[in-house]
Amino acid sequence: MAETMKQIVLKSYARGNPRAEDFALQEVPIPVPGPREVLLKTLWLAVDPLFRFAIDEVRLSGATHLELGDVMVGATVSEVVASNHPDYAPGQIVEGRTGWREYAAVAPDQSDYRGPPRIIDPALAPVSTALGVLGMPGQTAHGGMIDVCKPKPGETVAISAAAGAVGSIAGQIGKILGARVVGIAGGPAKCRALLDLGFDAVADYKALDFAAQLQAAAPNGIDAYFDNTGGAITLEVFKNLNRGARMAMCGYIAYYGMGYEGPGPDHLPALYRTIMATGLSIQGFAGLMAGPNALEDIAGWIAEGKLTYPETVVEGLGAAPAAFASVFAGNAAVGKLLVRVAETS
Ligand SMILES: NC(=O)c1ccc[n+]([C@@H]2O[C@H](COP(=O)([O-])OP(=O)(O)OC[C@H]3O[C@@H](n4cnc5c(N)ncnc54)[C@H](OP(=O)(O)O)[C@@H]3O)[C@@H](O)[C@H]2O)c1
Structure with missing residues (x-):
């Protein structure tokens, strides 16, 4: 496995509509999971307008707030690639909020009110749906x-x-x-x-x-x-x-x-x-x-064939800032807008 990974951090607080230039791409070491932690490899990243609140200089009540240099917050579908936690095993697919990065070390016991990463059954539906219609x-x-x-x-x-x-x-x-x-x-x-x-x-x-x-x-x-x-x-x-x-x-x-x-x-x-x-x-x-x-x-x-779920997919973590900005500036996306970050191992 590679030793470094890409992540996207907040470079400047957004004023009005967010711009791709408000974010910066960084190369950093892949984290090593500690006791009772799991290492997750990001497969899919959701582009959610909700997180506009997190990149406002003003701290809004009830909203996540980022400091400059923080990894951008975002919902993800990931593969467990290493586990020091009894509830998770390598190869499992999970949905969580690990942010705009290729890998994340996560402590399921210390998760917030949304709970620990949700284990997804890939046999039920394409795993990307955990960020959209089945999420x-x-x-x-x-x-x-x-x-x-x-x-x-x-x-x-x-x-x-x-x-x-x-x-x-x-x-x-x-x-x-x-x-x-x-x-x-x-x-x-x-x-x-x-x-x-x-x-x-x-x-x-x-x-x-x-x-x-x-x-x-x-x-x-x-x-x-x-x-x-x-x-x-x-x-x-x-x-x-x-x-x-x-x-x-x-x-x-x-x-x-x-x-x-x-x-x-x-x-x-x-x-x-x-x-x-x-x-x-x-x-x-x-x-x-x-x-x-x-x-x-x-x-x-x-x-039953009564409901379909359109998805619009952009490729690669580096495409996330422009995709996020496009939600506010006008785009052609229909249904859930997703970034495909990687394939399963
Ligand atoms: N309450 C909750 O729990 C919850 C959960 C999820 C989402 N939300 C909110 O629900 C809304 C939709 O979320 P989503 O996930 O469906 O978003 P989405 O798939 O990203 O779609 C957002 C769409 O909003 C339209 N839009 C953007 N700026 C606009 C503006 N200034 N005026 C009018 N339309 C504008 C754009 O479509 P057009 O090209 O048609 O303009 C854009 O594609 C958002 O406001 C989101 O924050 C709330």
Whole structure:
């Protein structure tokens, strides 16, 4: 085995949208696992917008915060290549949060609230799915759609960032529940991809006639809204909500990097007006809040051919910074965006 490995560290805190130049590639020795530690070789790295919070100079409550020079945080699927821990054996595949590096020495006994690395059964599905449909994004889509949006058959549910990892799964779950599903995404290619996934209608928020497209896509109004973005998209959705609407507040990517202050003007009056006039109920939630059966349900739907999981793959650890920046700057990725770091040994 080689003695050195590559890792990517934070070079400068992001201002506004993150840039590839905010990160630096380093060559360092491969760590040696200590007592009750395991050595993990990274196979797949998830590109998750969530970690924008970690590279803000301002420390946001509840968010991971990196110091300059720290290895970038990220969810990974890895192979156990050496183990000093009785629960793990070389050759096993695990999912964890080991960051943007080729190898990591991990102490399963000292893991945080997410628990020790999760052992994956490669016979069930491609192991990359542990970072997408059969992992945190899938759980998030399940919880937000089933527990918060609660669409009844025939109701209309709208989803922002619908072509992303969470939105693409949430929309298909909405279809399984019998709802009319409207996907909102940027550009004709992403909108076409949503129709291919079975969404009933789409609206391109980058088009000049977005408001008209949304109205046409939801002619009977919107009963539930799975919000991944906030911003101008959400203000337009508000105008189409029906009485008694539900909103799952899953993400607000349009405001990431703004700390607690937006650019103005103050849109809270529109929010207050909408909540009061429609009886809108809003619930924030995280993937970890999803019910215990979320991944079982999803695996069942995949096996029945009711749910597909698009993935977009970029090659090599060095591609991670540009892939991460592209999430905020506009990209062609549909479904889960992944970095393939290495093959199994
Ligand atoms: N609550 C939770 O537990 C939880 C868990 C996972 C994710 N999230 C959040 O859910 C959202 C979606 O996550 P994901 O994993 O599906 O992300 P993803 O696959 O990376 O997709 C994100 C998409 O958001 C769109 N976007 C980027 N900047 C935007 C902006 N300023 N305005 C409108 N759309 C923008 C882009 O699509 P277009 O090309 O269509 O613009 C981008 O591809 C994110 O906000 C994420 O932080 C929350």
